[in-house]
Amino acid sequence: MAELAQKHHDMMVEFYRKADKSREEADAGHKNFVEAQESADAEHKYFIACQKELRDYDKVISGLRKKTKKAKVSKEQKAVRKEAEHLFKMFRAGEKLTTDDILLLQRSKLI
Numbered sequence: 001m002a003e004l005a006q007k008h009h010d011m012m013v014e015f016y017r018k019a020d021k022s023r024e025e026a027d028a029g030h031k032n033f034v035e036a037q038e039s040a041d042a043e044h045k046y047f048i049a050c051q052k053e054l055r056d057y058d059k060v061i062s063g064l065r066k067k068t069k070k071a072k073v074s075k076e077q078k079a080v081r082k083e084a085e086h087l088f089k090m091f092r093a094g095e096k097l098t099t100d101d102i103l104l105l106q107r108s109k110l111i
Contacts (some may be wrong), residue, residue, distance in 0.1 A: 087104060
């Protein structure tokens with residue numbers, strides 16, 4: 001019985017050693033996993049920051065486009081208004097106007 005008990009005791013000690021080795025490997029693997037997860041989190045935060053920056057740039061570009069378009073429309077409106085005022089003077093002087101001239105006066109709300 002003592003020999004059998006010693007045999008089982010030796011097996012138990014061997015299994016403990018194997019378990020300790022497996023635990024060490026698992027701890028090392030877990031450490032690597034945690035490091036990889038932290039690295040992924042940092043990269044994700046950087047990605048989110050880049051996306052926010054891109055949205056901000058898009059807003060700035062959109063604003064510039066609207067401003068440019070508004071300036072262009074305003075410039076065109078000034079030119080049309082100037083032409084309409086000239087036509088209105090002609091109208092008041094009794095000169096002949098074409099249908100297009102009258103439509104231009106109506107669009108510029110002079111008549």
